[in-house]
Amino acid sequence: MDFVQIFSLTITQAVGVTALIYLFAAIGLNVQFGYTGLLNFGQVAFVAAGAYAVGVIVLTFDLGLWLAVVVGVVVSTLLALLLGIPTLRLRADYLAIVTIAASELLRLLVRSIAFKDVFGGAQGLNGKLGQEFHDLNPLPADFTLPVLTWSRQDLWVVIVGWSLALLFTLLVWGLVRSPWGRVVKGIREDEDAVVSLGKNVFVYKMQALIIGGGIAAFGGILWAVAKQSVQPDTFQPDFTFFVYTILLLGGAARVFGPIAGTIIFWFLLAGFGELLSSLINNGYIEFLTPTDVGSIRFMLMGLGLMLLMIFRPQGIFGDRRELALDAR
Amino acid sequence: MLRRVRLALGVLLLATIALFVSGGLSPATAADTTITGTLSTPGGEAVVGVLVTATDADGVLTSGTSDDKGVFVVPLPAGGTYLVEVDITTLPEGITLNNAEDASRSLLVLGGEKRLLIGLSEGGESGISEVESGTSERVIQLFLDGILYGLVIALGAVGMNLVFGTTGLTNFSQGELLSLGAFTALAINTAGVNIIIAAPIAIVFAAFVYGWGQNRILWRPLRRRKTGLIAAMIVSIGLAIFLRYTLVLFFGGAPSSYKQFAGQPGIEIGPFNTTPKALILGLLAVIALTATVTWLQRSRIGKATRAVSDNPALASATGIDVERVISVVWIVGAGLAAFAGIYLGLTQNTVWNMGQRILLVLFAAVILGGLGTIYGAIVGAMVVGIFVQLTTLVIPTEMKTVGALFLMILILMVRPQGLLGRKERVG
Amino acid sequence: MPAKTDHMATGHAAAVEALRDVPQVPGAPKPDPVVIADHVSRQFGGLKAVDVAHVEIQRGAITALIGPNGAGKTTLFNLLTGFDKPDTGTWTFNDKSVAGTAPHRLARMGMVRTFQLTKALSRMSVIDNMLLGAHGQSGERVLNALVPFTWRGQERANRERAMVLLERFNLHEKIDDFAGSLSGGQRKLLEMARALMVGPEIVMLDEPMAGVNPALTQSLLGHIKNIREEGTTVLFVEHDMDMVHDISDWVIVMAQGQVIAEGPPDAVMKNPQVIEAYLGSRHGSALTDDGTSLTADSQGGNA
Numbered sequence A: 001m002d003f004v005q006i007f008s009l010t011i012t013q014a015v016g017v018t019a020l021i022y023l024f025a026a027i028g029l030n031v032q033f034g035y036t037g038l039l040n041f042g043q044v045a046f047v048a049a050g051a052y053a054v055g056v057i058v059l060t061f062d063l064g065l066w067l068a069v070v071v072g073v074v075v076s077t078l079l080a081l082l083l084g085i086p087t088l089r090l091r092a093d094y095l096a097i098v099t100i101a102a103s104e105l106l107r108l109l110v111r112s113i114a115f116k117d118v119f120g121g122a123q124g125l126n127g128k129l130g131q132e133f134h135d136l137n138p139l140p141a142d143f144t145l146p147v148l149t150w151s152r153q154d155l156w157v158v159i160v161g162w163s164l165a166l167l168f169t170l171l172v173w174g175l176v177r178s179p180w181g182r183v184v185k186g187i188r189e190d191e192d193a194v195v196s197l198g199k200n201v202f203v204y205k206m207q208a209l210i211i212g213g214g215i216a217a218f219g220g221i222l223w224a225v226a227k228q229s230v231q232p233d234t235f236q237p238d239f240t241f242f243v244y245t246i247l248l249l250g251g252a253a254r255v256f257g258p259i260a261g262t263i264i265f266w267f268l269l270a271g272f273g274e275l276l277s278s279l280i281n282n283g284y285i286e287f288l289t290p291t292d293v294g295s296i297r298f299m300l301m302g303l304g305l306m307l308l309m310i311f312r313p314q315g316i317f318g319d320r321r322e323l324a325l326d327a328r
Numbered sequence B: 001m002l003r004r005v006r007l008a009l010g011v012l013l014l015a016t017i018a019l020f021v022s023g024g025l026s027p028a029t030a031a032d033t034t035i036t037g038t039l040s041t042p043g044g045e046a047v048v049g050v051l052v053t054a055t056d057a058d059g060v061l062t063s064g065t066s067d068d069k070g071v072f073v074v075p076l077p078a079g080g081t082y083l084v085e086v087d088i089t090t091l092p093e094g095i096t097l098n099n100a101e102d103a104s105r106s107l108l109v110l111g112g113e114k115r116l117l118i119g120l121s122e123g124g125e126s127g128i129s130e131v132e133s134g135t136s137e138r139v140i141q142l143f144l145d146g147i148l149y150g151l152v153i154a155l156g157a158v159g160m161n162l163v164f165g166t167t168g169l170t171n172f173s174q175g176e177l178l179s180l181g182a183f184t185a186l187a188i189n190t191a192g193v194n195i196i197i198a199a200p201i202a203i204v205f206a207a208f209v210y211g212w213g214q215n216r217i218l219w220r221p222l223r224r225r226k227t228g229l230i231a232a233m234i235v236s237i238g239l240a241i242f243l244r245y246t247l248v249l250f251f252g253g254a255p256s257s258y259k260q261f262a263g264q265p266g267i268e269i270g271p272f273n274t275t276p277k278a279l280i281l282g283l284l285a286v287i288a289l290t291a292t293v294t295w296l297q298r299s300r301i302g303k304a305t306r307a308v309s310d311n312p313a314l315a316s317a318t319g320i321d322v323e324r325v326i327s328v329v330w331i332v333g334a335g336l337a338a339f340a341g342i343y344l345g346l347t348q349n350t351v352w353n354m355g356q357r358i359l360l361v362l363f364a365a366v367i368l369g370g371l372g373t374i375y376g377a378i379v380g381a382m383v384v385g386i387f388v389q390l391t392t393l394v395i396p397t398e399m400k401t402v403g404a405l406f407l408m409i410l411i412l413m414v415r416p417q418g419l420l421g422r423k424e425r426v427g
Numbered sequence C: 001m002p003a004k005t006d007h008m009a010t011g012h013a014a015a016v017e018a019l020r021d022v023p024q025v026p027g028a029p030k031p032d033p034v035v036i037a038d039h040v041s042r043q044f045g046g047l048k049a050v051d052v053a054h055v056e057i058q059r060g061a062i063t064a065l066i067g068p069n070g071a072g073k074t075t076l077f078n079l080l081t082g083f084d085k086p087d088t089g090t091w092t093f094n095d096k097s098v099a100g101t102a103p104h105r106l107a108r109m110g111m112v113r114t115f116q117l118t119k120a121l122s123r124m125s126v127i128d129n130m131l132l133g134a135h136g137q138s139g140e141r142v143l144n145a146l147v148p149f150t151w152r153g154q155e156r157a158n159r160e161r162a163m164v165l166l167e168r169f170n171l172h173e174k175i176d177d178f179a180g181s182l183s184g185g186q187r188k189l190l191e192m193a194r195a196l197m198v199g200p201e202i203v204m205l206d207e208p209m210a211g212v213n214p215a216l217t218q219s220l221l222g223h224i225k226n227i228r229e230e231g232t233t234v235l236f237v238e239h240d241m242d243m244v245h246d247i248s249d250w251v252i253v254m255a256q257g258q259v260i261a262e263g264p265p266d267a268v269m270k271n272p273q274v275i276e277a278y279l280g281s282r283h284g285s286a287l288t289d290d291g292t293s294l295t296a297d298s299q300g301g302n303a
């Protein structure tokens, strides 16, 4: 077995393009769920909004990528308003159900034959999506990295993606240590108490939803640009739940929780996958086939989410003091 | 405590695995990966010239066309998730798909030859194509289709609502109770037992293993730990994901059908087109639901269930064994859900994500009727079932779930407590 | 309506003096009411939880709202503070009609409440709990939040004010502890201090003494008296007659959703209707019929 290769593939995935997409969604969810306590189960819809903004603007309307980025942010804001106005006054579990329903509703709409001309139906939008971005790539044409196996194009995405992710993390840090952050944390703890102190809770929740959604939309934009493809069925509700797993792993309501969670999550998942594949391919495990690895990875993800929520709801770095208070 | 829950999870896993071994592990990778299937009319005639396409995650498209025996083969570059579409414009005149979902679905192909079942019908029973008959006849047809669909939803939703009422858990793994029931029946059926016998066995098995057992090894310990409702809800999501991919691991990603009644020809009763199996299943569903309602009204444990739903603290103070009631509720709920799963398996097919696909419709029904109200689930289910079918008059069939989701969001805005629910206390 | 008394006069003596000539009947008019409610009703299913024809709360006094469990006291609080919507009714706060006003607006206008089940924000520090109470913080606006120098000064001033209050409530040594780690009584204190941080004109305390150990009760009572001495109106819900007797200037009695009696503590406690209402509820369903007739009686008296 080639452990160097397993390790290299694992690291590449742990901080790679897909991990980044989840990271943006998780940073956004941290604002919504971690700090404000909004049980948003429709986070994938914001990612989809970003991705489709790029797809539709660039491919359907043949306009520029930078316009698409602006449109992505605008659309995700509109989506937050659309989702938030009816739901933010609801109980937590209702909010959860409505947001997941809305995300499915949107997926079904964009994949429908009726809007195929705009959204590309079930096959989505595929083609040259991020040309302007890739043209800016300053890396020399024959650039390669030791150990890590990104292509020149992916590496450019990864560099920009991580810079943006750090920027957003900084933004969240600034927000949550301010009086604004204090209010949203109060809402998470007990909404009625915050209302009784004269704060317009609805406005704060809406702001958190918009900010979190906007950050997640950048995940979608990155997705479209990096993978040059936007497909409706990749935006299933499970995406949102994996983001929850990531956030809970790194610790909700911690500024670096999403980053830690993403890296650990993808490191474990990719490492396990590569290791298991390699064991199977080398004949150490005979009762499984290489194609089973995918299902087993998902099974572990589900199991991981359960165990985390049961045993360490405050995340793997969380402190016991907080756990003792967690009377939810 | 920690050890107990861990042990419990282990047992659950083993129980599931032990059960599914009879379903057989997925076949080892063959030389070529393909999606294949045979298209024929209910009368057995081959349907020729239908285009089936598969698109991978990168948008690369491959296709196959059915030959003079009705067989199509779509070659694939490798295993993976594919978007498989039937080009309905290539269907011969008068032939439609049994399930609108077949026109476009996401399919996990693990390798080798993946057999795809596509049910066709003649004369446009419930397919995508326009029914030629007049609008009023179409409305009647859709109304009756809606009642049958509503019955399935009701079977699935009753357990969800009973569990919510008695424990407060919003169960996101309720859909998987349907899938598990359907696949348990499939496993027994594949082992050579006729589905008529396999179904009741599976239902009883589901009631006690997936219902009673699940509560015993997972939810009861969590209640003892005083796990919060939101945490429990997220646990149920994890469980749903885990169970779904356990099904993929053992049964593969492609849909399959029971050995009996798979291609039953339709019959006409007055203006109403249907299949005998759907009618019989509908009748059985009515009986099961009536029995459940009667049980809740009359029996001691049924009355206790309602008392616990009303006010668990009070009920327990008056000497009702709340945990026992919860156990019974899980048994009944899982049994009914398994029935719903088999119902779907018989009238459509069994597929690993069938529960996930119906989950939101179940939520819609339950919320419409009022989360936690005992009869709400049934009323809500019938409304959603009929509404969803009737909306296909104006929107494409592939989007019919949209109607249900929209209705649910609307209800939550106007009347969050549902049609039959009560408002909760403030402050 | 009687002439308004001097606004400057505050405290126990002034309150007693102002209320001396108020008739001891349900819905009695007060010389200087801060809150006036009319025909406020709220129904839950078949149950009329609140059905108050008329009630006035005297400014600068401690008014106790008493009544058996389920009398509708909490529901009335919810309605007046905007946390629940009534089926009928109007009410004014400082002569301004505020029916239908959002709860956070009412709080900003100076009507601040606490909750029967204490709502300490558990995973936030004591000082953060307090700072949430302060009004008009520019750093609470999302755009300013990212520019600390726009709110640093204000934050410092609020902190100082919070420290003064915390010291008064004996919580100043706990400022950096999680609120969730405080004892039940300390949480009640924190909730009260937090409400004062808003700078209210009237504080409405829902069972502030419930679950507080006897040692703390005395200091809590002292705090409530202090609030009044500073000119803030207090309306509070309490079961314990002794405590009500100890601190209140005026008592309003509710039963089955209605105001059945009003008066100074001494007089109210001798009122046979009040005694009956309490006994009726203690003896449970056996006396429900009596309770109903009692309600009918008081309605007659109201008219």
Ligand SMILES: Nc1ncnc2c1ncn2[C@@H]1O[C@H](COP(=O)(O)OP(=O)(O)O)[C@@H](O)[C@H]1O
Binding pocket: B423, B424, B425, B426, C044, C047, C049, C067, C068, C069, C070, C071, C072, C073, C074, C075, C076
């Ligand atoms: N949201 C609600 N739904 C149904 N009944 C309620 C609700 N809130 C209060 N009630 C009922 O209204 C009555 C008055 O309750 P409450 O105001 O809490 O009484 P108190 O505070 O005087 O003890 C009680 O019978 C209670 O059960």
Ligand SMILES: [Mg+2]
Binding pocket: C073, C074, C075, C116
């Ligand atoms: Mg009360």
